[in-house]
Amino acid sequence: MEPRRSQDHEDVPRPVVGIGNAFPASFELAEHRHRRGQFLYAASGVIAVGTPEGSWVAPPERAVWIPPGTPHSVRMVGAVQTRSVLIEPAAYGAFPGSCRVVGVSALLRQLLVAAAEIPTEYDEQGRDGLVMRLLIAEIRSAPRIPIAVPFPRHVALAALCHAFLERPNATAAIDQWAFALAINRRSFTRLFRRETGMSFAEWRQQACVSVALPRLAAGESITSIALDLGYDGPANFSTMFKRMLGVPPSRYRP
CATH class of the missing domain: 1.10.10.60 (Homeodomain-like)
Incomplete structure (x- = not known):
């Protein structure tokens, strides 16, 4: 899997873009923001997301939802493999307007892994489009987990x-x-x-x-x-x- 930088795919003509990256232990991403919403998951290791409004920590089987335009930094604990998706704000209706930690089911985890392997300009009417739509449905139904420090x-x-x-x-x-x-x-x-x-x-x-x-x-x-x-x-x-x-x-x- 080729690494993908989130900032390079903000304007891809698809409603959802999958991203996968690997980071060394203690790596930190300085404060930045995305035009799209980001669902950020650590397939291994732990991520700590900081915003002006609070701090959210996602251990294994958890992910962080980051709304569009939210300034945030990310700190890696241990070597971290991330799988995340960027979601076009208007594509699927309203998502939560604030950061939150949610549970990641076995199905959602596999969909996040699969999404990172899908070409950025995938066939929306084919198999890849179906995977992305199912992924969005699973993200919507993911339970909120109380790991938040506002x-x-x-x-x-x-x-x-x-x-x-x-x-x-x-x-x-x-x-x-x-x-x-x-x-x-x-x-x-x-x-x-x-x-x-x-x-x-x-x-x-x-x-x-x-x-x-x-x-x-x-x-x-x-x-x-x-x-x-x-x-x-x-x-x-x-x-x-x-x-x-x-x-x-x-x-x-x-």
């Missing part, structure tokens, strides 16, 4: 959120953050939900999982990650992780 627009609150991601702490308390913003607990709770769409406790857990996933993929021990995140030990961390993602953290270690 950033607030409130400047001072956003600074606290970014600082948390640099040094996450599962025991961080609302009162500490409210004090830092010089507001009471109730006002902070309302502000945080309005700005992020989730409670402080939910966001804190999402952030911890988001930080943990790349470290797990890099082979770090569950115990060291749990302790670094402020958990009493690996059992509490593993319980939280499995409750959120449905599988234990060991599932994501190489």
Whole structure:
């Protein structure tokens, strides 16, 4: 399979274009944007997508939807093989208007692999066109997965959120953050939900999982990650992780 750069295929006269690439460990794509929407999947390794609005991490069996025109950077954890598709905004009706992580079924995975092998100017009425239409149907039905760390627009609150991601702490308390913003607990709770769409406790857990996933993929021990995140030990961390993602953290270690 020949590698394809997404920016080289924005104007291909087809509604969907498949792309496949290989990246070395720790490679980073600087902030950029696409005119088309992008469904980005790592067939191996882990990808971390960052936008001005938040951070999305996709381990194996997950993908990230990036709406058209969204500025984003991509960081690779481990050696990464990506399979993605660029979707013409008006071709198939409305897609989600914000980034999200979704589940990738076995069928969707095979369709993404197949799409990367299809010529860019494929026969829309033939077999390749059928594959692409089925691919779009599977993307539409893919379940949303709660691995999102939205950033607030409130400047001072956003600074606290970014600082948390640099040094996450599962025991961080609302009162500490409210004090830092010089507001009471109730006002902070309302502000945080309005700005992020989730409670402080939910966001804190999402952030911890988001930080943990790349470290797990890099082979770090569950115990060291749990302790670094402020958990009493690996059992509490593993319980939280499995409750959120449905599988234990060991599932994501190489």
